[in-house]
Amino acid sequence: MTVTKQSHLFTKTRREAPADETAKNAQLLIRGGFVHKEMAGVYDLLPLGVRVLNKINGIIREEMNAVGGQEVHLSALQNPETWKTTNRWDDEVVDNWFKTELKAGGMLGLGFTHEEPLTELMKNHISSYRDLPRAVYQIQTKFRNELRAKSGIMRGREFLMKDMYSFSSNEAEHLAFYEKAKEAYFNVFRRVGLGETTYLTFASGGSFSKFSHEFQTVTEAGEDTIYISKENKIAINKEVFTDEVKKDLGLGDDFIEAKAVEVGNIFTLATKFSDALGLTYKDETGEVKPVFMGSYGIGPTRLIGTIVETLADDKGIVWPKSVAPYDVHLVVIGSEKPDVATHAEKIAADLSVQGFDVLLDDRDARTGEKLGDADLIGIPMRVVISEKTMAEGKLEAKARTADAASFMTFDEVVEALKS
């Protein structure tokens, strides 16, 4: 595994976020050196942020592959002709297109989603019932021309999205996949540390179906309002919170109102796109039928923001182990002393051999600054090495969420990291 020396890491922590940044998630991520703000709703990922994103994307890929998802990467540039078939090219219909002029002539769009181009593409690959079902996903940059963007990396004008689309013979086959995808989504949120606070939420199905399913994580920073049923672990989005819907879902009247952020959304698309674009297949009897579709979105960058919003404390970020940029933050006190520095590098190398990624704070900086930065950056385990710990023959370990540190042997630290 990796050992990164903090003296080599190019990013520096900051005491203050930029004055124009009002979202807590972006403030902490900027201060910790995870992201850089280019403009409202547009953020760059710095090395620590790239590491967190890779962990999140890894979890998402595992779960999508487990339900048979096949990964692709579609273009951002969009051909208007494809979108005109569903009437979604028109700015009156879709109000957040970024459009741009092609020098060779004509306009192009920047994809805010990919139902149309993928449905078109699949016409080359689906012709028979034997080609179904299929699930295709990507982790790709989306562009949305939002009028306002004040939620940090939770609502970007440019952001990463994992969007999966399913292609089935009929509604029954679709629903079987849809249930598997729902479970995969629960797995993702549980694995990234949001399992306890994320609710399957009934929301408007738009023009596609009666309901869509959102996954809403409770946080004051959320832009949505949901009503959580006290009986079941499900919720209803305010937009459809009516007596009729409560009755439809067999729920009583005992709800908790909460602000929440939509971290995922799964939709039955039925044959809306396959009808418009002509994606059909021949069934066992030779009859030509439209393919029955679904769509499944998660925003990996939004997940990063949501994790920060919901788990951070007043000292900084608190990463769950599964998505932390490093497993252990090895903080050297007295790194200017050769024997301490040498010992620290040996411990870092030994931890790496044991399978852990180590951020080694070997900087020439004050102790308070180093410990403050460790809290801000939020790696789950901090291990201090100093002349004092060397004299004890131990290491001083502290979980990010613990109140106090304790002296441990190397083996005890390894055990704690594994648990």
Next chain:
Amino acid sequence: MTVTKQSHLFTKTRREAPADETAKNAQLLIRGGFVHKEMAGVYDLLPLGVRVLNKINGIIREEMNAVGGQEVHLSALQNPETWKTTNRWDDEVVDNWFKTELKAGGMLGLGFTHEEPLTELMKNHISSYRDLPRAVYQIQTKFRNELRAKSGIMRGREFLMKDMYSFSSNEAEHLAFYEKAKEAYFNVFRRVGLGETTYLTFASGGSFSKFSHEFQTVTEAGEDTIYISKENKIAINKEVFTDEVKKDLGLGDDFIEAKAVEVGNIFTLATKFSDALGLTYKDETGEVKPVFMGSYGIGPTRLIGTIVETLADDKGIVWPKSVAPYDVHLVVIGSEKPDVATHAEKIAADLSVQGFDVLLDDRDARTGEKLGDADLIGIPMRVVISEKTMAEGKLEAKARTADAASFMTFDEVVEALKS
């Protein structure tokens, strides 16, 4: 490692590429199911293409990390103010911008490169000589509004680029890094199978320096003309092929003219961007100085195209082992027979345990079609399983570039795959 059943892979091979596709690389990649053409210069990557790209990106990352590169991911959306400082916002100066209107007001660009925003970003992180040198890279989508795009995935309007930027105290420190980066580039081209045909090429330095260094791969599909010195393994781009330059470089007059494609380009930027954007540092004496910069580009998607152009034969693509989507293509003849199918799945699983990625052709298709597809897709080793091979107690293996197959034991196949 992975076993993918071809009956599950959603892409199908095609006999013919689209009529409007004239580039050999895109024709073969489309026919094999690696890419899909959205429009001229804009291609989607399909599962096989994603796998090849991941291999190439993995090699590039290893080499960039080895020279101390730190990975980031900058936004595509660009703020005009940053680009006005260097006068590169103006369409008269840069003729391939895609620009788009922000609904909240103002224009944005789509990044065709990232010197300006990264230089601006680094002002937060570089202030002292102790913060230098640094190297920062990303693998990120670039947009270029090309008037013509007829070279398949070798010249896209939207394409992936690995762009690295270096930040040094002075020219000497810069040149030391520049030489390391040059070696890293040679390593990348060697590892992806283009070592023999790629030449370090002296080219125009533009407004930055006397020369830049291009890495040019010889292919008839290239848009550049280079002159390869017979004495040394270096070349001169036609644009600067003058007697003066030949003399400057100490080369005689013995050159071979060749068409070539620029697969990489490294530049000394000096202080052009740091002066314009105010990226400075304090040296040991407290004096404020501009940071000395370099830039280093490789196009991963262009590399895919170049590998196809230079290595394909008349039967299809020929992937080098290092970038092949799978290590072995296990083709089952008679997959409708349960004992053959079971045996094939066991062999696939056994190969996977041995550390190889396997594409298992379990489709219900004619033998000729399966073997033709294996040649088209171009996995380095094809292994046929049939009743005949089972009766022999062996496997029928054939390297993609070999003329004939031979019967081998499982262990011999493993040996061949490892060699």
